[in-house]
Amino acid sequence: MAERHTITALPGGLGAALWVAAAVAAGLLPLLSLAFQAGGPTLDGAVWAALRFTLVQAGLSTLLSVVPAVPLARALARRQFTGRGLLLRLLAVPLALPAIVAVLAVVSVYGANGVLGGFMPVYGLPGILLTHVFFNLPLATRLVLEALATTPPEAHRLAAQLGFSDNDVLRHVDGPVLRARLPAIAGLVFLLCAASFVTVLTLGGGPAATTLEVAIYQALRMDFDPARAAGLSLLQLALSLTLVALAGRMMLAQASQAPLRLRQQRFDGHSPAARALDAGMLLLAVAVVAPPVVALVAAGLSHVALSAALFSALGWSLAIGGVAALFATVLGYGLAGAAARLPQRRMWFEGVALAGVMVPPAVMATGWFLIFGRNGTSRAELFLLVVALNALMALPFVVAVLAPQLARLAAAHDRLCAALGISGWARLRLIDLPALRRPLAQALLLAGIMAMGDLTAITLFGSGGILTLPALVYQQMGHYRGNLAAGTALVLAVVIFLAAWLAERLGAEDDPH
Amino acid sequence: MKRFSLALAALVLAAAPAAAKETLTVYTYDSFVSDWGPGAAIKAEFEKTCDCDVKWVAPGDGVALLNRLKLEGKETSADVVLGLDTSVTAEAKDLGLFGAHGVDASRVKVPGGWSDTTFLPYDYAHFAVVYDTEKMTTPPRSLDELVTGDAAQKIILEDPRSSTPGLGFLLWMKAVYGEQAGAMWARLKPRILTVAPGWSEAYGLFTKGEAPMVFSYVTSPAYHMVEEKTDRYQAAAFAEGHYLQVEVAGLVEASPEKALARKFLTFMLTPGFQNEIATKNWMMPAGETSVPLPEVFGKLVQPEKTLMFTPEEVRDHRRDWIGEWLNATR
Numbered sequence: 048m049a050e051r052h053t054i055t056a057l058p059g060g061l062g063a064a065l066w067v068a069a070a071v072a073a074g075l076l077p078l079l080s081l082a083f084q085a086g087g088p089t090l091d092g093a094v095w096a097a098l099r100f101t102l103v104q105a106g107l108s109t110l111l112s113v114v115p116a117v118p119l120a121r122a123l124a125r126r127q128f129t130g131r132g133l134l135l136r137l138l139a140v141p142l143a144l145p146a147i148v149a150v151l152a153v154v155s156v157y158g159a160n161g162v163l164g165g166f167m168p169v170y171g172l173p174g175i176l177l178t179h180v181f182f183n184l185p186l187a188t189r190l191v192l193e194a195l196a197t198t199p200p201e202a203h204r205l206a207a208q209l210g211f212s213d214n215d216v217l218r219h220v221d222g223p224v225l226r227a228r229l230p231a232i233a234g235l236v237f238l239l240c241a242a243s244f245v246t247v248l249t250l251g252g253g254p255a256a257t258t259l260e261v262a263i264y265q266a267l268r269m270d271f272d273p274a275r276a277a278g279l280s281l282l283q284l285a286l287s288l289t290l291v292a293l294a295g296r297m298m299l300a301q302a303s304q305a306p307l308r309l310r311q312q313r314f315d316g317h318s319p320a321a322r323a324l325d326a327g328m329l330l331l332a333v334a335v336v337a338p339p340v341v342a343l344v345a346a347g348l349s350h351v352a353l354s355a356a357l358f359s360a361l362g363w364s365l366a367i368g369g370v371a372a373l374f375a376t377v378l379g380y381g382l383a384g385a386a387a388r389l390p391q392r393r394m395w396f397e398g399v400a401l402a403g404v405m406v407p408p409a410v411m412a413t414g415w416f417l418i419f420g421r422n423g424t425s426r427a428e429l430f431l432l433v434v435a436l437n438a439l440m441a442l443p444f445v446v447a448v449l450a451p452q453l454a455r456l457a458a459a460h461d462r463l464c465a466a467l468g469i470s471g472w473a474r475l476r477l478i479d480l481p482a483l484r485r486p487l488a489q490a491l492l493l494a495g496i497m498a499m500g501d502l503t504a505i506t507l508f509g510s511g512g513i514l515t516l517p518a519l520v521y522q523q524m525g526h527y528r529g530n531l532a533a534g535t536a537l538v539l540a541v542v543i544f545l546a547a548w549l550a551e552r553l554g555a556e557d558d559p560h
Numbered sequence: 561m562k563r564f565s566l567a568l569a570a571l572v573l574a575a576a577p578a579a580a581k582e583t584l585t586v587y588t589y590d591s592f593v594s595d596w597g598p599g600a601a602i603k604a605e606f607e608k609t610c611d612c613d614v615k616w617v618a619p620g621d622g623v624a625l626l627n628r629l630k631l632e633g634k635e636t637s638a639d640v641v642l643g644l645d646t647s648v649t650a651e652a653k654d655l656g657l658f659g660a661h662g663v664d665a666s667r668v669k670v671p672g673g674w675s676d677t678t679f680l681p682y683d684y685a686h687f688a689v690v691y692d693t694e695k696m697t698t699p700p701r702s703l704d705e706l707v708t709g710d711a712a713q714k715i716i717l718e719d720p721r722s723s724t725p726g727l728g729f730l731l732w733m734k735a736v737y738g739e740q741a742g743a744m745w746a747r748l749k750p751r752i753l754t755v756a757p758g759w760s761e762a763y764g765l766f767t768k769g770e771a772p773m774v775f776s777y778v779t780s781p782a783y784h785m786v787e788e789k790t791d792r793y794q795a796a797a798f799a800e801g802h803y804l805q806v807e808v809a810g811l812v813e814a815s816p817e818k819a820l821a822r823k824f825l826t827f828m829l830t831p832g833f834q835n836e837i838a839t840k841n842w843m844m845p846a847g848e849t850s851v852p853l854p855e856v857f858g859k860l861v862q863p864e865k866t867l868m869f870t871p872e873e874v875r876d877h878r879r880d881w882i883g884e885w886l887n888a889t890r
Contacts, residue, residue, distance in 0.1 A: 524760040
């Protein structure tokens, strides 16, 4: 029986993995070939300083983002309060802001002229950490919340009937889920912070704050030194793979309980201490995320110019975000499905999904250009390249959302479906899609807003007639139009907010039956 | 949305047999052809003088432009490349793609004159430290005063590894201090608020009021005076002279449209092109204009001395000088 699940899960997973592998190969191989023509990949002494700084800032950023995300997600999971939906939507906004917009928003709160100016130093490591937490605390919280939602509802019922204390619930109910998912979530946040570029340079204060990504950019774009770029990329890849392997070791197999389809209801968190903790965490989330978002709204409010350029950029952003989200979700569904059915190969499939944050986008774009773009790209081809790169970069988030839910679903339904001979399209339509509404909506949302807010792909391939909202922001800034740029950034933030609302509506689960 | 239907129409038209009009493909940087850039007006003006289409291709910023040429090599579809600056022209020449421009260079108006037979300038500007008069009453009057001045009055710089102005400041330091540049970078370090990846980030921080000074161009105050009607932001005149950036164009030797390309380069120094430069590219025109510059350009700092390395010197030493900066300020 088990073999049969394995076989049916494989084509989707393998297909997705093959696509990712081909995309990465198309990115890396042309660069490696150039590097070998130039005498082979090289590294020099300056690399080790960059490596050390990368590890320190990404490690600290991850700690500061993921550790508070756990109590924050638990607070969101077990409390119903007015404004909960609003808070969740607010938490979506930082995810899609181009780095420079977030940096300027953080600076206008904590910088020289900020409301909270002087509260903490903005330039140097503290500012980098603050901005990374602004980006990644919401992300980690969302992913932990998704993981907590996979706990079978009867576990919480049973815990309540047995009179579990809050600590017991944390240890025996949430604990296993957290142990199963946290290493992957932390790994993803770490890789994102390690690849951070604009934030690190803008707030870093000087060249001491140089990450590997900056060194790769320099080698590839300024010096056009393929040998050095290849050496650095391989180093970054090795670092990422080590990290993924480490996270894989730390991850416990998720308990395969077969839950009924009941809406999850929690009974913990009624002690005064728990109430205080939850209130504190929710306030912390608001304190971290709200001030820069408010600053962004305040800066942009009187400068929204409803020009043709703005609507065109909005159209391109929605198109790129929508298509990239669909593509990433299809790929992620395949990978997460295979990971769920092949527990012993789980890290392999989930690791493949991380390719987009392991290989520097500048390398991918250069390689793809050499293969697909040499003789000029039409706008349609450019659109596909941008969508493909964005889908690759969004894939880790999709899999992080879908993997725990698919694991739960596989445990719950695979045997019964096999016994009843339900497979393929029927299985997808009757069993999986209804049960996956919420996580699928979340995956589409995350991938979509990441792609909508992305400036990397469009910058690397060159605008070529495609001007998205983030690209418009950047163009306006480049022409002294900082105020207009603030208005455009506000439009982007509103679109994300609405997308988060739409995802909640689409993902709303039916009444339990 | 309108763009979408236009794009669709363009696709349909592209599928139909195109009229036998000549097309001139010009590679440039993206801000040149953005809504605020001079690209659209220049295209229209040039198309009046020829029975041809100008097709702009903008692969990104100035650095991306050169990279695109390196990646494409002989297969490039560019007829003209417009937007390289004098810190990369030696590297660009080494690609072996460019032919002689063949235009009378005596018509070129850039400080120090022009003798390059491959690349032809279309605009220029001296770099400058721009300061906020509301935050700073006595700006530095020399690079030396900037380097040794009050560390509480910060400056925002750009990274020479990712930005043209960033490289410009590095070259300025080197041109003034020579062997002492490393030591002087170390002196300047406490005054540097941060080193942004590009001009946009640095200038964004500056106008948010993060620091009283930013590294930019002598022409920057013109934007604020013309568009925002404010004298708040001014450039500081430096006694040692100012480093110069010249933006140039060249024609691709192997282009099938070489005659048209040469015609474009000739046109580049005429009012049809040059009139658009001052208030759309915010640089100084390098050729003849038929409308006077806005009055405020007369108020800008006019550097008495121009500092500049040859493109070959920049090509040969850039990496070492960046290394020197890294070691001194790390």
